[in-house]
Amino acid sequence: MLQFLIRRLSGAVVIMFLIxxxxxxxxxxxxxxxxxxxxxxxxSPENIAVIxxxxxxxxxxxxxxxEFMVGIVSGRDFPQGHCSAPCLGVSFDSGEFxxxxxxxxxxxxxxxxxxxxxxxxxxxxxxxxxxxxxxGTAVDKVVSGASMxxxxxxxxxxxxxxxxxxVYQTGWLENPKEASxxxxxxxxxxxxLIPWIVMAxxxxxxxxxxxxxxxxxxxxxxxxxxxxxxxxxxxxxFFRYAWRGSLxxxxxxxxxxxxxxLSGAVVxxxxxxxxxxxxxxxxxSLTKDLPLTMGVMLxxxxxxxxxxxxxxLAYAYIDPRVRLA
Amino acid sequence: xxxIRKRTARAIVVAVAAGSLALTGCxxxxxxxxxxxxxKSKEDAKAQSNPVAYGDAQASNGPAEAVPGAKSGGxxxxxxxxxxxxxxxxxxxxxxxxxxxxxxxxxxxxxQEDDKGNLTVVGDIATDSxxxxxxxxxxxxxxxxxxxxEDGNVITSADIRHTIxxxxxxxxxDGPTFVQNWLSGSDYRKALPDGPYKGKHLPDSVLExxxxxTVVFHFxxxxxxxxxxxxxxxxxxxxxxxxxxxxxxxAPAALGPYKISEYKAGKTLKLVRNEQWDEKTDPVRHxxxxxxxxxxxxxQESQTKRLIADQxxxxxxxQFTDSVAPTQMSTVVGNPATKKRTIQGYQVYVxxxxxxxxxxxxxxxxxxxxxxxxxxxxxxVQADGGRYGGxxxxxxxxxxxxxxDPKYDPFGKLKKPNGDPAKAKELLEEAGxxxxxxxxxxxxxxxxxxxxxxxxxxALNKLGFxxxxxxxxxxxxxxxxxxxxxxxxxxxxxxGQDWPSPSTVITPVYDGTQVADGSSNYSHIDDAQVNxxxxxxxxxxxxxxxxxxxxxxxxxxxxxxxAVPVYYSKQMQLFGSNIGGARFSTESSYIDINDLFLxxx
Numbered sequence: 053m054l055q056f057l058i059r060r061l062s063g064a065v066v067i068m069f070l071i072x073x074x075x076x077x078x079x080x081x082x083x084x085x086x087x088x089x090x091x092x093x094x095x096s097p098e099n100i101a102v103i104x105x106x107x108x109x110x111x112x113x114x115x116x117x118x119e120f121m122v123g124i125v126s127g128r129d130f131p132q133g134h135c136s137a138p139c140l141g142v143s144f145d146s147g148e149f150x151x152x153x154x155x156x157x158x159x160x161x162x163x164x165x166x167x168x169x170x171x172x173x174x175x176x177x178x179x180x181x182x183x184x185x186x187x188g189t190a191v192d193k194v195v196s197g198a199s200m201x202x203x204x205x206x207x208x209x210x211x212x213x214x215x216x217x218x219v220y221q222t223g224w225l226e227n228p229k230e231a232s233x234x235x236x237x238x239x240x241x242x243x244x245l246i247p248w249i250v251m252a253x254x255x256x257x258x259x260x261x262x263x264x265x266x267x268x269x270x271x272x273x274x275x276x277x278x279x280x281x282x283x284x285x286x287x288x289x290f291f292r293y294a295w296r297g298s299l300x301x302x303x304x305x306x307x308x309x310x311x312x313x314l315s316g317a318v319v320x321x322x323x324x325x326x327x328x329x330x331x332x333x334x335x336x337s338l339t340k341d342l343p344l345t346m347g348v349m350l351x352x353x354x355x356x357x358x359x360x361x362x363x364x365l366a367y368a369y370i371d372p373r374v375r376l377a
Numbered sequence: 378x379x380x381i382r383k384r385t386a387r388a389i390v391v392a393v394a395a396g397s398l399a400l401t402g403c404x405x406x407x408x409x410x411x412x413x414x415x416x417k418s419k420e421d422a423k424a425q426s427n428p429v430a431y432g433d434a435q436a437s438n439g440p441a442e443a444v445p446g447a448k449s450g451g452x453x454x455x456x457x458x459x460x461x462x463x464x465x466x467x468x469x470x471x472x473x474x475x476x477x478x479x480x481x482x483x484x485x486x487x488x489q490e491d492d493k494g495n496l497t498v499v500g501d502i503a504t505d506s507x508x509x510x511x512x513x514x515x516x517x518x519x520x521x522x523x524x525x526x527e528d529g530n531v532i533t534s535a536d537i538r539h540t541i542x543x544x545x546x547x548x549x550x551d552g553p554t555f556v557q558n559w560l561s562g563s564d565y566r567k568a569l570p571d572g573p574y575k576g577k578h579l580p581d582s583v584l585e586x587x588x589x590x591t592v593v594f595h596f597x598x599x600x601x602x603x604x605x606x607x608x609x610x611x612x613x614x615x616x617x618x619x620x621x622x623x624x625x626x627x628a629p630a631a632l633g634p635y636k637i638s639e640y641k642a643g644k645t646l647k648l649v650r651n652e653q654w655d656e657k658t659d660p661v662r663h664x665x666x667x668x669x670x671x672x673x674x675x676x677q678e679s680q681t682k683r684l685i686a687d688q689x690x691x692x693x694x695x696q697f698t699d700s701v702a703p704t705q706m707s708t709v710v711g712n713p714a715t716k717k718r719t720i721q722g723y724q725v726y727v728x729x730x731x732x733x734x735x736x737x738x739x740x741x742x743x744x745x746x747x748x749x750x751x752x753x754x755x756x757x758v759q760a761d762g763g764r765y766g767g768x769x770x771x772x773x774x775x776x777x778x779x780x781x782d783p784k785y786d787p788f789g790k791l792k793k794p795n796g797d798p799a800k801a802k803e804l805l806e807e808a809g810x811x812x813x814x815x816x817x818x819x820x821x822x823x824x825x826x827x828x829x830x831x832x833x834x835x836a837l838n839k840l841g842f843x844x845x846x847x848x849x850x851x852x853x854x855x856x857x858x859x860x861x862x863x864x865x866x867x868x869x870x871x872x873g874q875d876w877p878s879p880s881t882v883i884t885p886v887y888d889g890t891q892v893a894d895g896s897s898n899y900s901h902i903d904d905a906q907v908n909x910x911x912x913x914x915x916x917x918x919x920x921x922x923x924x925x926x927x928x929x930x931x932x933x934x935x936x937x938x939x940a941v942p943v944y945y946s947k948q949m950q951l952f953g954s955n956i957g958g959a960r961f962s963t964e965s966s967y968i969d970i971n972d973l974f975l976x977x978x
Binding site: 100 | 859
């Protein structure tokens, strides 16, 4: 196990370095002068030179990359002050330390992800299991039909409808907003309720379909049939044998969805005027803000790699036949 | 003031808006509905184009005239699409930050606006709008008593010196440069490369502070516009003790009625009362509400929907520098109760179809004139919100400029707002035009830019051109068309005044001495007569200069034609039902931020 973890974590560090290098040098293939982009109305050659110096763009590209990478490990000094490790540089656009910006946005992204996850796992897996249990009945048909329809919806379509109904037309709920879970737990819950509902509706439908199909598949496996033949209770067979077997594909998808959501739920954030990691990523990309884009990319890559490792560990727990060697 | 240059362009919004169209029935302002047309007309522009007056000591005394019915207390919610570009006054040049500056910063002078929109330059922290001598080359300002920063430090002439001198340093790269250029020439940075930060100062022959209360500017040539230039947010005061250089852009010290209590970049900004602000020293601002809460992530579509619904916190909300979303315009103007909660007026911008005069394809003036006649201006307006978003332009000077002539219309667009293709074809024939001539048209990849591209392409293709549309990322549009050797023949550009004087439009955009990479002379016009008229006008007093500017304007439009006047930009903003004192500001072209209060705090 320890050997497995060391090997995977070492690999993750190498992959993150490669992602950083790829992003950094890819950015410089764009035929644009970042100093000119940051330059305002009085874009004189003198002002561009000043910006270039302020942003460190007057140095060779390799030096800039090396300084960026060293900053992640040991921190860096900027005119704005000392940027402690892990320093992801200073945003060209806002002048903020990128790490600070990410940390400022992360609570919202985490809240969106965790809240949504709880709802769509509970309802998605619950209804999926119910449909599989009641396979062929009216319950199965209703659940399957509804999940088919709902999974074809998109957040940018469903979101404005829900906002219109619950906020603009009736005033039952306030517009979505971010509040601190520690300072204002009620505000935090109510502020994210609509995004959770919308996000969970779409994800729930997907998990319902997946849980139903994998359970039905598992219920037809030979070891399940054997368990039934041995006279075990239907409920015991369902949860102890079939459910455990169906978990591997579900855990894989949860890992992928979780890493995607933690890297930024872009459409959800824009639909509900929220500012999380996703908005930061879009801003960095549209404003050609290299440090911000690098920072968000590496942050997202970190979650993808870590969750991959966790999913692999989960496989071994769920199915003892899987070895971690 | 380069317009509509949002720092954060939002492609994602298109997707969100696509969803919202389903709810709004794809409504837009077609200009054909039955609601009464009470959009601002050029006749209404008179109030916005009156000459600016200069206030004496009495006009510069505080407090500002009380707003009828104003109450104290409560917090106003501010909706914004994106973060403020800057908060350090020296870096502020664009409208969102300029509007914000009125809440927390103060300068030597400021614009005072009466209820009809007439402007007077008054002393802000100075006792008057300035006393000139030596034929306008020397300007003297005396500071008022009792002006303090948010920590209670008294503002002295040393702070004014510091404010001006720091603009020479590398800390500042994005603000206006008028005063620096006037004081030390175009390479002003060489006069004080490190600003005041290493103990060096400008000589007294340039900037003099004989005592704690007096500041004297010495220019090489007369600068009659100095009081207006100093009213720009870019010249607001940065107290020497508070200056944190690069960090100041995120945490500036306030002199105005509000100060920053919390700022989260790209998200939120909270302002609270600045207890050190004394209304007796301020002839312009009020401090009715307890504070402002900015949300900088709410797109234009969402702002409009929230304010139309007028539920909960939206009742106390305003649009700050964004306008009603074009897709919601008919909903807003079609509902009397909602429409009551709007303000509208002309913005300072003129949109123009600029010719690249270095391109051989548009070298012939008859070709340029033909294109000018052919452009369907009214359709271009429709693509930008209809009659509440713009109005067909006759010339290149906006209705917000003194001396604006609403009848000026050399291309006959008032009679034929959708162009005169017959006249255009006649001119092309005279020019020996070859059908199939390719024209490269650059446009920004905004929804408006894309819609207008189709209109221009259709109009010019009908004349026999073969228009090659070249899409440019909105974030780099002005960078691309601002290159001296750009590969395009035509592009839509916009420009607005820095203060109500043609000097801040004609000089930066049509002065041939300014042709350079990155310059705002996008057409590369370099006409000796225009250049000479500009130099003449810059040295004249405003009343006398008005005639010279008019001559220059006529010469540019009629005899050179570097850009087709397309439309004057207009603004309509919404506010919540609990907002009092809302009115359109001639000076900012947005809601007047100085007079707002909550009806029920």
